Amino acid sequence: MIEKRNFYIDGEWVAPKAAQDYEVIDPSTEDPCAVISLGDQADTDAAVAAAKAALPGWKAADPAERIAAVERIAKVYAERAEDMAQAISLEMGAPIDLARKNQWGAGAYHIKNFIDAAKAFEWVHPLGDGTPGAMIAYEPVGVVGLITPWNWPMNQVTLKVIPAILAGCTMVLKPSEEAPLSSLIFAEILDAAGLPKGVFNLVNGDGAGVGTQLSTHPDVEMISFTGSTRAGRAISKAAADTLKRVTLELGGKGANLIFADADEDAVARGVKHCFQNSGQSCNAPTRMLVERSAYDRAVEVARQTAEATQVASPREEGKHIGPVINKAQFDKIQGLIETGIAEGAKLVAGGPGRPEHLNRGFYVRPTVFADCDPSMTIMNEEIFGPVLSIMPFDSEEQAIEVANATPYGLTNYLQSGDGARRNRLARQLRSGMVEMNGQDRGAGAPFGGVGSSGRAREGGRWGIEEFCDVKSISGWAE
Structure with missing residues (x-):
């Protein structure tokens, strides 16, 4: 001790x-x-x-x-x-x-x-x-x-x-x-x-x-x-x-807007970012909004990425996620996963409880919900765990409306091969930071948000x- x-x-x-x-x-x-x-x-x-x-x-x-x-x-x-x-x-x-x-x-x-x-x-x-x-x-x-x-x-x-x-x-x-x-x-x-x-x-x-x-x-x-x-x-x-x-x-409830012309790694990259540090990051991209024509494929990639995410002891070397901080946080995350199921979101990976190979410690299963809508609790409340919510969108206007429909405003994310679209929408997203196409903020750039962030x-x-x-x-x- x-x-x-x-x-x-x-x-x-x-x-x-x-x-x-x-x-x-x-x-x-x-x-x-x-x-x-x-x-x-x-x-x-x-x-x-x-x-x-x-x-x-x-x-x-x-x-x-x-x-x-x-x-x-x-x-x-x-x-x-x-x-x-x-x-x-x-x-x-x-x-x-x-x-x-x-x-x-x-x-x-x-x-x-x-x-x-x-x-x-x-x-x-x-x-x-x-x-x-x-x-x-x-x-x-x-x-x-x-x-x-x-x-x-x-x-x-x-x-x-x-x-x-x-x-x-x-x-x-x-x-x-x-x-x-x-x-x-x-x-x-x-x-x-x-x-x-x-x-x-x-x-x-x-x-x-x-x-x-x-x-x-x-x-x-x-x-x-x-x-x-x-x-x-x-x-x-x-x-x-x-x-x-x-x-x-x-806190934050970052949206990740993924258009059909995004690079092929955009979805997997977004899932991994959401799960990093066991989801315990205020700037995590926890709401994935996907253009409808690319939606089904995105859900499948998200499922595969979540199922490939290993959960193990922090003492072990390697690329895996560890536990969340304490029992109160573990219980909160479990409750929100149950709420997502009860409110009709489609559970495509993970779910309640610990991973099967772990019976002690505050470990959470990497979880993905699909077919979410903006009214659901998991689309509005900061979960602070490895839980991703996905929904489709049909237009830029809808994507921006959903992304901005939160009291938070820390970091939003945008994936598209169209530079003019990226620049245009970056100015419309209500947040202190916008990261696009997987590019990190520049060295010395300010970190911070607006609103409840x-x-x-x-x-x-x-x-x-x-x-x-x-x-x-x-x-x-x-």
């Missing part, structure tokens, strides 16, 4: 003010694998006080010094790659190959892109031609509270911590209590990289405790949160009295700007 009860506050590992043990559950076995502590108000106050004390010095540091600190972090992060991958695989069930390549790799990717963005960032620049002496300055917001989820731990931690450091903010991180081990390693990485005391602090806790304490704390100027839409609403309300800046990256913009220069206040200055001496 791993024991990690201490918090990282003011450059030191310190014991919680009051004992409040919390067991971290290995989702592949349903057994405890670690014990952490949940913080209380005194721990949160101590972390915020450390961040507040460190703010003047870090805020005044030359941007080059802050970039150099992040470059040291990148080096140590690379050295701890295997430790990080093993922690993520244990705490949230990512298969070890996925943990090494995608889970750890997402953090490395973001750190590099932020370094590149910071080197090109103009912290003070002229407003524009024709406005002599008018300048725009980007300045750190101040002390920030960072609340991150369990599904892509280092992806989200690096998308918040690194730009906050580069912007000159100081911070308190509250990682998910479901998957805290990777963030504790991340704190060790920042310590080894020589980040000044108090710039980064970590207190474990749950949303009702430390999460609310950060959201309401008078000395915290900003909350950056990634998680459920329900929790995002609660944080916004909690932060209102202190007029904090609140940036939210929330929140309106954060994380990554690259936009991610740095999130942690800055913009100051307008006139009469600047030339």
